[in-house]
Amino acid sequence: MARIVQRIVQKYGGSSLGDIDRIKRVAERVKAARDAGDEVAVVVSAMAGVTDQLADWVREVAPLHDAREYDVVVATGEQVTSGLLALALQDLGVPARSWHGWQLPIHTDDEHGVARIREVRTEDIERRLAEGEVAVVAGFQGVGSGGRVTTLGRGGSDTSAVALAAALGADRCDIFTDVEGVFTADPRIVAQARKLDKITYEEMLEMASQGAKVLQTRAVEIAMKHQVRVQVLSSFADTPGTLLVDEDEIVEQELVSGIAYSRDEAKITLVGVPDRPGVAAAIFGPLADANVNVDMIVQNVSADGASTDLTFTVAKADLEPAIAALERVNRDLEFKALKSDSNVVKVSVIGVGMRSHAGVARQMFQALADKGINIQAISTSEIKISVLIAEDYVELALRALHSAYGLDSR
Ligand code: ADP
Ligand code: ASP
Ligand code: MG
Numbered sequence: 001m002a003r004i005v006q007r008i009v010q011k012y013g014g015s016s017l018g019d020i021d022r023i024k025r026v027a028e029r030v031k032a033a034r035d036a037g038d039e040v041a042v043v044v045s046a047m048a049g050v051t052d053q054l055a056d057w058v059r060e061v062a063p064l065h066d067a068r069e070y071d072v073v074v075a076t077g078e079q080v081t082s083g084l085l086a087l088a089l090q091d092l093g094v095p096a097r098s099w100h101g102w103q104l105p106i107h108t109d110d111e112h113g114v115a116r117i118r119e120v121r122t123e124d125i126e127r128r129l130a131e132g133e134v135a136v137v138a139g140f141q142g143v144g145s146g147g148r149v150t151t152l153g154r155g156g157s158d159t160s161a162v163a164l165a166a167a168l169g170a171d172r173c174d175i176f177t178d179v180e181g182v183f184t185a186d187p188r189i190v191a192q193a194r195k196l197d198k199i200t201y202e203e204m205l206e207m208a209s210q211g212a213k214v215l216q217t218r219a220v221e222i223a224m225k226h227q228v229r230v231q232v233l234s235s236f237a238d239t240p241g242t243l244l245v246d247e248d249e250i251v252e253q254e255l256v257s258g259i260a261y262s263r264d265e266a267k268i269t270l271v272g273v274p275d276r277p278g279v280a281a282a283i284f285g286p287l288a289d290a291n292v293n294v295d296m297i298v299q300n301v302s303a304d305g306a307s308t309d310l311t312f313t314v315a316k317a318d319l320e321p322a323i324a325a326l327e328r329v330n331r332d333l334e335f336k337a338l339k340s341d342s343n344v345v346k347v348s349v350i351g352v353g354m355r356s357h358a359g360v361a362r363q364m365f366q367a368l369a370d371k372g373i374n375i376q377a378i379s380t381s382e383i384k385i386s387v388l389i390a391e392d393y394v395e396l397a398l399r400a401l402h403s404a405y406g407l408d409s410r
Contacts (some may be wrong), residue, residue, distance in 0.1 A: 011139065012235055019047070023169060041134070041135040041164060043160050046081055046140070058216065075138070082138040097135065101143055101150075153216065199245070204244055210384065211257070229244070253352060266340060267377070268378065274307065275306060292321055295315075297380040321354075354384075
């Protein structure tokens with residue numbers, strides 16, 4: 001019986017394409033999928049470290065740079081690997097060509113540096129896929145409304161891959177990376193972390209948005225919305241990875257599925273803020289106007305009925321603009337002092353099982369207390385609890401929580 005042709009999108013991350021030998025090995029892997037009779041589109045990242053280098057150069061030339069030119073520069077990393085992989089495939093006798101974002105095109109909005117995909121046009125590559133040609137698509141990049149190059153935010157080639165898979169109606173989107181799948185915690189920090197065979201879209205969304213950079217958050221959102229079958233797996237091993245699934249596909253749900261951390265946090269405390277209606281709006285309104293996203297918020301009760309302290313967190317890169325906006329506000333508001341601290345980390349425990357079980361937060365606070373770790377702020381959602389702690393304790397906290405929830409591999 002003839003085999004049904006599958007349409008597969010494969011994405012290779014920076015370390016999988018880290019040097020010429022690795023690119024050749026990726027070509028072998030792509031060839032194997034195509035030789036099995038499948039239609040294969042590949043999305044590539046830049047070689048490991050290249051995007052960092054490009055971004056550093058931009059900052060060296062112009063600290064307050066034009067985001068449109070930043071995109072022109074940082075998008076080049078993926079252009080190199082798309083061409084090299086197409087060449088490596090051709091060298092193996094596989095018909096292949098590279099595609100840049102503007103060539104498909106992948107249309108995005110005009111938020112340079114953090115653009116969102118609006119539409120992926122696939123007519124051209126679909127025709128060629130049917131003829132057996134492999135499409136090698138440069139990840140991380142698209143084209144804005146004015147025809148200028150845009151990029152999708154760091155880690156964005158995951159999003160390129162999932163969006164392409166959705167547009168192609170692909171049977172699967174395989175995200176090849178340098179670990180064997182999604183683990184209960186970052187395996188580079190928690191040696192006892194276990195690979196998950198499956199994780200729900202919802203949990204993966206929280207893990208990603210709380211800092212687990214194994215998938216970009218936006219990629220998970222698109223996968224969830226369009227029901228793309230995403231698998232995360234290693235490009236260095238031949239073991240099955242982690243599949244993103246709906247909740248009903250997991251038979252025995254753990255209470256906590258994973259623990260994530262984010263170093264991209266900065267804490268601001270306003271001391272002696274007048275305690276009267278309208279103050280929160282007067283503080284957070286101007287921050288929103290300055291495009292600063294506020295995450296965790298703690299407001300103390302006012303001891304004297306007249307003033308209170310307000311603590312909140314922002315992304316590290318937003319600390320300076322946040323302080324500038326607050327200093328402008330202070331002319332009317334008159335808080336007593338502004339303190340800031342960038343040496344903080346947010347640690348989050350995530351699990352859909354939390355919805356129906358009490359006591360998860362208590363366990364978290366106890367495990368941290370047992371290690372003498374002070375909690376500076378707390379925030380929760382239905383399936384997640386996050387705490388802010390001093391950066392020095394992040395590894396200790398992750399390992400302690402991993403054991404406390406019984407996640408350690410045996
Ligand atoms: P790529 O270049 O392939 O996109 P990334 O470096 O962006 O790879 O993402 C893979 C990395 O994500 C891993 O090397 C790992 O250190 C990190 N990571 C963080 N949290 C997790 C987790 N829960 N499971 C697996 N990897 C994780
Ligand atoms: N090369 C880009 C980055 O380093 C995109 C990606 O790797 O997904 O952020
Ligand atoms: Mg990545």
